[in-house]
Each structure stands twice: as C-alpha cells, then as structure tokens.
Amino acid sequence: MHELSICRSISDIVVRHAAGRPVRIVHVRVGALRQIVPDTLVYCWSLVSADTALAGSQLCVDSVPAAIRCIPCEHVTTLSEPLICCSRCGGHDIEVVAGEEFLITSLDLAEV
Amino acid sequence: MGRFHRHDDGHEHGQGHGHGHGHGHSDLGDHSGYRTGGERIEVLERIFDENDHTAAANRADFDSAGVTAINVMSSPGAGKTSLLAAALRILTETRVGIVEGDIETSIDADRLSGLGATISLLNTANGFGGECHLDAPMVRSALSKLDLTALDLLLIENVGNLVCPAEFSVGEHARAMVYSVTEGEEKPLKYPVMFRSADLILVNKVDLLPHLDYDIDIFFRNLRAVNPTAAVLETSTRTGRGVADFCDWLRTRCTPDPEGSAAARGDTTARSQP
Numbered sequence: 001m002h003e004l005s006i007c008r009s010i011s012d013i014v015v016r017h018a019a020g021r022p023v024r025i026v027h028v029r030v031g032a033l034r035q036i037v038p039d040t041l042v043y044c045w046s047l048v049s050a051d052t053a054l055a056g057s058q059l060c061v062d063s064v065p066a067a068i069r070c071i072p073c074e075h076v077t078t079l080s081e082p083l084i085c086c087s088r089c090g091g092h093d094i095e096v097v098a099g100e101e102f103l104i105t106s107l108d109l110a111e112v
Numbered sequence: 113m114g115r116f117h118r119h120d121d122g123h124e125h126g127q128g129h130g131h132g133h134g135h136g137h138s139d140l141g142d143h144s145g146y147r148t149g150g151e152r153i154e155v156l157e158r159i160f161d162e163n164d165h166t167a168a169a170n171r172a173d174f175d176s177a178g179v180t181a182i183n184v185m186s187s188p189g190a191g192k193t194s195l196l197a198a199a200l201r202i203l204t205e206t207r208v209g210i211v212e213g214d215i216e217t218s219i220d221a222d223r224l225s226g227l228g229a230t231i232s233l234l235n236t237a238n239g240f241g242g243e244c245h246l247d248a249p250m251v252r253s254a255l256s257k258l259d260l261t262a263l264d265l266l267l268i269e270n271v272g273n274l275v276c277p278a279e280f281s282v283g284e285h286a287r288a289m290v291y292s293v294t295e296g297e298e299k300p301l302k303y304p305v306m307f308r309s310a311d312l313i314l315v316n317k318v319d320l321l322p323h324l325d326y327d328i329d330i331f332f333r334n335l336r337a338v339n340p341t342a343a344v345l346e347t348s349t350r351t352g353r354g355v356a357d358f359c360d361w362l363r364t365r366c367t368p369d370p371e372g373s374a375a376a377r378g379d380t381t382a383r384s385q386p
Contacts, residue, residue: 002245002276009159017155024150028159035275035305082304083337092340103158109150 007048025108033099066099166248170283177260186290188272200227245276319348
C-alpha cells in the first residue's frame with residue numbers, strides 16, 4: 001500500500017508546478033515494471049487531495065507496457081509477462097527500454 | 113465522478129475563450145464538443161525524485177564514512193532477522209550497524225542486540241504513517257542515531273513486504289533479498305520487481321526441503337527468468353548452511369576495490385528511467 005505515500009509525493013510536485021492555479025487533471029505515466037496499482041493510486045489520490053487545494057482534481061494514469069532490447073541480437077520484445085528474456089533468441093543479456101517510467105507528465109489547469 | 117475525455121489528439125486548450133460554463137468538477141469533460149478548460153502545463157518530473165535525492169545524500173554519507181550499506185528485504189517471516197543474527201555471530205571482526213525497520217515493536221531490534229552491532233530502530237508507525245517499507249528520508253532519520261565513521265558495514269533490515277520496499281532506493285550499495293522455500297516456487301514471477309532488484313538472493317530455510325512438496329529447480333528457473341544475474345546462496349539458520357558464505361559476500365562488499373569505484377561494487381541507487 002505504498003500508493004498513499006506516493007500520492008503525497010505527487011501532491012507536493014503538483015502543488016509546486018501549479019503555483020496556486022487550480023488543477024483539473026494530473027497526468028501520470030506508469031510503467032508496467034512498477035508495482036503500482038492504477039485503481040489504488042486513483043483512490044489514494046482522492047484521499048490525499050481531499051481538503052487541500054487539489055480537492056476534486058482527477059488523477060489520469062497512462063500505463064506503459066514493458067519492453068526489453070536484446071543486446072546481442074538487438075530484437076525488441078514487448079513483455080506481456082515479467083519474463084526478462086528475448087523473444088527471438090531467448091537470451092538474458094538485455095536492457096529494459098520501457099516499463100520503468102513513473103512520472104508526472106502534465107497538468108490540465110481548470111478554467112478560472 | 114464522470115471520466116474526462118482525453119486530449120491526446122492535439123486538441124488545443126485555448127485560453128481565454130468565452131464560454132463560461134460554470135460547471136463543477138464532476139461534470140467536466142462531457143462530450144458536448146465545448147472546450148473544457150484551461151491550459152495544459154508540462155511537468156515531466158519523476159515521482160521518486162525527492163526520495164532519490166535523499167537516497168543520494170545517504171549514499172554520499174556512506175561513501176565519505178567508508179561504510180558499505182546493504183538493503184535487506186523479504187516477505188514477513190522469511191528469516192531476515194534470524195539470518196542477520198547468525199551473520200553477526202560470525203562477523204566479529206567487522207564493525208556492523210543495523211537500521212531495523214518495522215512498522216511496530218522493538219522485537220527484531222531486541223533479537224539483534226548484544227551481538228556486537230550498533231542498532232538504530234526505525235518504527236514506521238512513529239511519525240511515518242505506519243508505512244509498509246523504508247524510504248530514503250526514513251533511513252536518513254535513522255542514520256542520525258549512528259556514528260557511521262565507527263562502522264564498516266550497515267545492514268538496513270527493511271519492513272517485511274515483497275512489494276513496496278523494492279520501489280524505494282535508500283542509498284544502499286547493494287540489495288540482498290531473503291526468500292524462504294516455504295513461500296513456493298512461483299514467487300519470482302509474482303513479485304518480479306523485488307526479485308529483479310536484488311543483487312543477492314538468499315534461499316533460506318533449505319533444511320525444510322525434505323518436508324515440502326517443493327521443486328527448487330522450478331524456483332531457480334523462475335528466478336532466472338526475471339533476474340539472470342543475481343548471486344544466489346542457499347541458507348539455513350537452523351543448520352548454519354550458507355551463513356558463512358553470506359558473511360563472505362558481505363565482507364567482499366566491504367573491501368575497497370582497487371579502483372575505488374562504488375559502481376564496481378554494484379550500484380543499485382541509480383535506478384533512473386526516462
């Protein structure tokens with residue numbers, strides 16, 4: 001249940017970037033290799049933002065699938081399971097090219 | 113609450129248009145075709161940045177004091193504390209400090225006391241909201257109770273949990289994960305983030321294998337599918353198997369490498385991503 005403390009971090013960042021302007025939507029990008037449950041994150045956001053300047057704002061989660069690149073054969077595999085091996089040659093000498101993202105991408109401000 | 117429609121199609125959010133809908137939050141983003149609001153501002157800030165800044169400060173303190181820090185993680189009951197106690201009985205030549213992370217109680221800290229290590233207890237229920245993991249600011253607060261210059265090795269015993277601790281760097285040089293065979297062969301596939309983040313996997317309670325319907329080869333196949341490179345030791349604190357090897361691994365981590373490079377010891381702090 002680390003989504004609650006993560007929402008506090010998100011809130012701090014959003015407050016700083018919003019600089020007093022009302023926020024309507026917070027867009028976050030979450031890679032599949034993060035153990036973040038989007039529904040839980042959204043729920044925790046409603047708890048953390050309640051009674052603050054961000055109350056009523058919505059968290060919008062953009063999920064990114066995990067992908068790895070095989071270093072010897074250069075094949076890129078999009079992962080549907082957490083099996084970290086190349087789908088072409090079966091090799092384990094890989095680098096993760098997507099799926100570890102965890103960032104706030106943008107804020108939609110409310111009309112004032 | 114209704115869902116907002118997305119504007120990923122390049123839809124412009126013009127400022128200063130004059131509709132004045134006056135609608136509340138709950139009905140924003142209807143499909144009326146009206147523009148629904150103000151501008152979009154780009155942020156592109158990583159959510160773990162603050163934690164990672166503090167982790168870097170912790171790491172700098174470890175490095176300037178010449179201390180090697182190991183983050184020890186596992187599910188509850190896998191045997192972290194027993195294994196650390198067994199290691200402390202062997203590591204008599206090494207100056208060891210322990211950050212003992214638990215949600216509540218000093219039970220584990222008490223079990224490790226009297227074995228030569230300096231212990232800083234960190235109850236996450238005290239001022240940290242009962243968190244199920246340690247993060248870098250929590251560890252930083254625990255470091256204030258330790259004299260790092262009097263230590264060679266700092267063992268950070270994380271809260272028992274296979275999910276959350278893996279997400280938070282605390283500034284450690286390496287991660288050791290304790291996994292017990294009673295947890296089942298499939299755990300690496302169910303908790304790949306934790307298993308993937310570990311530099312050392314201690315396969316614990318192997319003395320129980322004769323009593324279990326457990327196939328250790330299946331476990332290793334699952335482990336290698338998510339983490340092909342971690343070091344692995346089979347351990348049992350009842351028989352003592354593997355404990356000396358664990359201590360050797362810790363001592364090797366504490367030995368300054370000839371090039372003085374922290375990266376050569378296995379850097380798990382730099383977990384940056386775009």
